[in-house]
Amino acid sequence: MSLSEHLESTLEHSLPSLNHFCELIDLNWIETSLHQTGKASIRRRKLPAEHVVWLVIGLALFRNQPISYVVEQLNLVFGTTEYCVPSAAVQARQRLGQEPLSTLFSLLSQAWFDETQQQYSNFQGLSICAVDGVVWSMPLTEENFNHFGSSKGKTAVAPYPQVRATCLVNTNTHEIIDAQIGSMDQGELTLANQLSPPAQSITLFDRAYFSADFLIGWQTRAESSHWLMRAKDNLRYEIIKRNSPHDFHIRMPISPRAKKLNPTLGDYWEARLIEVEQAGKIRRYITSLLDSKTYPLIALAKLYAQRWEIEMCYREIKSNLQKGKLLRSKQPDLIYQELWGVLIAYNVLRRQMKHMAQRAKVSPLRISFHIASIALLNLLRFDSLASAGNLPKHLESLMEKSNRYVIPERRVRSYPRVVKGKPQKYPRKSQSIS
Template identity: 90%
Template structure:
């Protein structure tokens, strides 16, 4: 046997294996994301690019652990030793950059959403989605503060840098379909313009996204991509057709500024306005679903309540997955990389919970994210990953116990908004009881 053949044989026996993670992410997707971004490892390091991808995901799954622990726990080191110094792991993250994680997130989210879309298109054959923005804090460094900035208050800016993201979420499963990340000087609507609307869906927006240019583009970019939002109180419109006493087809004027920014827009654009009495008040909604017979107004008004699911999604990420802590990276490029890792990690957990819900024959939203995520992470934390068959076996055992993680039906509660009292400048006088 020649020297080159001996080297090839040795390399084949010593190549690091991630086969034990294939139950969570198909390894071909990781290879594809590295190939598309030109980040595949040619030189065999202690932490090859494929392993660094899992390191970033692991940092999101184990937010309370240092980077060295995550490397050791997930057995990511290539070679005879299971340990590498933390600085080597940081350098490996810097070499990888943010693009592979961004590409991997896109591949996974689209594939998994298509899978969910076949099962949870529960509004007249349309998938229900929601869009909203969210802000994360990060460690203070001059580089982070200069790149991302911070939120501005009435008197001063926040003393720590922050990053903004706008996400498109499947309200039936809480899976993140698409996301855009930017600095604080970019508004939610600016980031939302870069999102890819899913076909055969209805997306729920709050009133901050009311923009003729944005909404027209959203409903025309792909087939059957509709939207629904609360109507502004000062909405200017003219009734074209009355479908019922509280259901109208309307046309709205476009501002001169909107026509200047997009000359293809006409002077008016059309939508459907509905009025529904809820809790003694008249609520108005505006939508691109023009067929009043196929989409009754009562159903649309009730559907809008699902917009709150995206807020629940953000709470699960921040409070449970991230344990209420800020991001850990100290460089802008690593902040982007870390956030893409957080989105991927969250979708991995949510996908497993979707399988648990199917086994328990309930909605995915009735699986306790807090308890189920602990169960999934404990498998990665405590069980042996030396064999490729161990993880599927443990996950199957978890699926068999799915009914233990089912929450009771959500109660119908109404919490009216109240004005928060202003703090008094001076403390109240103590009143004697006598």
């Protein structure tokens, strides 16, 4: 064998390989995101760009571990040595930036939603989604505080800088379809205005998103993209048509301020208002679904209960995946990068749980996120990833045991929701009766 052939053979065996992760994320998506953003590695580094993408995702999966542990655990170092100093990993993250991660998130979230859309129940042919905002805290550095700011009350300011995100979530699987991230100067409505709703869908909002400009725009961004929300108590409207004693086709005035910001709005906009008695109280809902025969008011009121699924999604991310801790990064660009990595990592776990639910023939929401995520992470933590066939083999073994991770159906609330009193360190002193 000639010298050149020896060199080619050596190169083939030493090229960095992520084949053991292809069961979790298609490697073509990673390469596409790097090429689209101009971040693909040209020279051979210890941590090539495609490996750094997995490093960022690994930092979200192993929140309690230092960056050097994640690099070693996922076999991300290219070359003869299996170790690189932590500063090299940080510099690799700085070279990568946030754009490849945000592009990768868009690619995989859209592809996985299209896959899910055909597998799960919907509401009269409409996919069910929810939108809400969430806030993360981060390390207190001058750069972070100047860029992101923090939440402010009447008398105090949050002690840590914070970042806001608004997400569009599939309520059937908790997978995140779209997300926008910004500083605390940007409100939830501003970020939600940049989301892309799927066609043939109904999105559930809370009352904070009531805006003529926003809701009219939401309907026009995709074919048959509808919305449903609770109606405000002080809602101003005129009844155009009575579908039933508690079901109205209404029109509402558009405020002068909204018309000034968007002159194309006109003077009025129309929607449907329904009233339903729940637990002895009259609840009012407003929606863009005007057909009262196809979309009965009782069914719409029951559907709105699914808006709570996005709150459960955020709890899984912040409490289970992130252990209730601050973000790691100390620079704004790395904060954005880290958050995109968190959202990707969450979707990766949720997709595997969806496959487990299919094996167990239950809803994906009946797979325990806490226990199943521990089992999935243990595959990466304890199994050897040196062979590309190990991870698929162990994933298949885990799927065969899917019934172990099924939790009972959610119970109906039997008592009204109350706020528990704060535990007292010392017993309360009471006055003697005598």
